[in-house]
Amino acid sequence: MTLAAARVGRVAFPAIGTTATVLVTEPAAAHAAGAMLRTDLTALDLTCSRFRSDSEIRRLELRAGHPVQVGAILAGVLDAALRAAALTDGLVDPTVGRAMAAIGYDRDLADVPPAGPAVTPEPAAGWWRIGWDPRTWEVLLPRGITLDVGATAKALAADRAAGRIAAALGCGVVVGLGGDLAVAGPVPAGGWQVLVTDDHTTTDPVDGQGVVVSSGGLATSGTVRRRWRRGGCGFHHIVDPRTGAPATGWRTVSVAAATCLDANTASTAAVVLRAAAPAWLAERGLPARLVAEDGTVHAVAGWPDDGTAVR
Amino acid sequence: VEHIRRSRLSARDDGLRRAGRITGWATVGSGVAMVAIASVLAGGQAQAASDPQPPSAPAPSSAPNTTPKTTPGTGTGLQPPTTVPHASHGRGSHITSGSS
Numbered sequence: 001m002t003l004a005a006a007r008v009g010r011v012a013f014p015a016i017g018t019t020a021t022v023l024v025t026e027p028a029a030a031h032a033a034g035a036m037l038r039t040d041l042t043a044l045d046l047t048c049s050r051f052r053s054d055s056e057i058r059r060l061e062l063r064a065g066h067p068v069q070v071g072a073i074l075a076g077v078l079d080a081a082l083r084a085a086a087l088t089d090g091l092v093d094p095t096v097g098r099a100m101a102a103i104g105y106d107r108d109l110a111d112v113p114p115a116g117p118a119v120t121p122e123p124a125a126g127w128w129r130i131g132w133d134p135r136t137w138e139v140l141l142p143r144g145i146t147l148d149v150g151a152t153a154k155a156l157a158a159d160r161a162a163g164r165i166a167a168a169l170g171c172g173v174v175v176g177l178g179g180d181l182a183v184a185g186p187v188p189a190g191g192w193q194v195l196v197t198d199d200h201t202t203t204d205p206v207d208g209q210g211v212v213v214s215s216g217g218l219a220t221s222g223t224v225r226r227r228w229r230r231g232g233c234g235f236h237h238i239v240d241p242r243t244g245a246p247a248t249g250w251r252t253v254s255v256a257a258a259t260c261l262d263a264n265t266a267s268t269a270a271v272v273l274r275a276a277a278p279a280w281l282a283e284r285g286l287p288a289r290l291v292a293e294d295g296t297v298h299a300v301a302g303w304p305d306d307g308t309a310v311r
Numbered sequence: 312v313e314h315i316r317r318s319r320l321s322a323r324d325d326g327l328r329r330a331g332r333i334t335g336w337a338t339v340g341s342g343v344a345m346v347a348i349a350s351v352l353a354g355g356q357a358q359a360a361s362d363p364q365p366p367s368a369p370a371p372s373s374a375p376n377t378t379p380k381t382t383p384g385t386g387t388g389l390q391p392p393t394t395v396p397h398a399s400h401g402r403g404s405h406i407t408s409g410s411s
Contacts (some may be wrong), residue, residue, distance in 0.1 A: 008405060018411040085390055178411020197405040208409070210399030216392040222410030230375050252410055258390035285391040304398035
């Protein structure tokens with residue numbers, strides 16, 4: 001017997017360079033949930049956008065070399081980004097801003113020329129150079145460092161928005177920001193049904209795997225979107241901080257964790273880790289689905305097998 | 312023998328550095344994000360703890376002690392989900408997780 005997904009309320013809109021979606025178990029609450037998510041993402045963009053000259057993170061860079069007290073949103077984002085860097089030994093590094101710019105991703109993706117002359121990758125400056133006091137929210141950013149907190153900021157925002165909306169509206173919530181999903185509150189009958197696939201805009205189940213999620217976070221990092229060419233070579237938005245070159249080996253990595261932030265941290269690190277990723281994820285007990293560039297699917301740490309996975 | 316001894320000492324030092332870094336994050340660095348995540352996991356009950364603090368009254372250094380060390384997502388490592396995803400046998404899906 002097959003069952004259709006339970007009816008829920010849904011609002012989706014473009015935001016922070018991707019698609020923002022909020023699902024609620026009470027359809028009547030969808031409008032209010034959407035408004036709350038919009039408010040959160042507007043504030044996040046104004047704080048963390050790498051491409052807005054008026055963002056707090058850009059203004060922080062203008063004061064490099066001096067201690068600066070940041071606001072609550074940036075404090076949370078920096079704390080999360082540095083925690084992710086520490087827990088992955090720098091595989092996820094917020095100082096990759098210059099590395100991204102060096103390979104051509106120096107403006108909104110829509111404005112990045114699809115092709116251009118050859119570029120030279122530049123390693124990340126190194127997250128450990130950032131001075132950060134979580135008690136006073138004071139940052140000391142060395143000169144020359146450009147921050148890119150996109151991945152962890154998005155996941156943290158999903159966690160926070162889901163929790164806030166569930167608490168305020170008293171219903172079950174999923175917040176999806178691109179490939180990053182955060183679950184809070186009660187789940188609908190049958191659980192939250194998620195299609196895990198290469199591209200977050202896909203709705204065709206033939207292209208992915210259906211799973212049921214009831215808590216925490218699920219994140220997918222991949223190399224099939226946000227692509228461009230320089231010097232005849234393909235580039236994408238996940239770079240190895242150690243080299244500044246685009247990570248290769250995995251098309252997508254999807255990870256389930258206690259929070260969307262932890263799921264995103266692990267999925268991004270796994271893309272960078274290449275062949276070592278399955279063992280790294282298994283060692284941490286993080287259920288994951290990894291799709292190699294040749295389409296081979298690997299499932300680790302209890303991720304459900306759809307009959308195609310290599311274990 | 313000297314080479315092996317140096318190699319072992321180097322490995323030990325690497326381990327100590329890593330342990331020190333993680334311990335540091337556990338005892339000192341569980342600041343804003345960790346409190347915020349705790350509020351998410353508590354279904355918003357701890358929302359007040361993650362509210363912005365005025366610059367003149369920075370987050371108290373005792374804040375990490377208010378967060379149970381066993382709370383998922385706030386420990387020293389990446390935390391697995393409390394419930395592992397299972398296969399869906401339905402036709403539809405509520406949402407998609409993919410590259411963005």
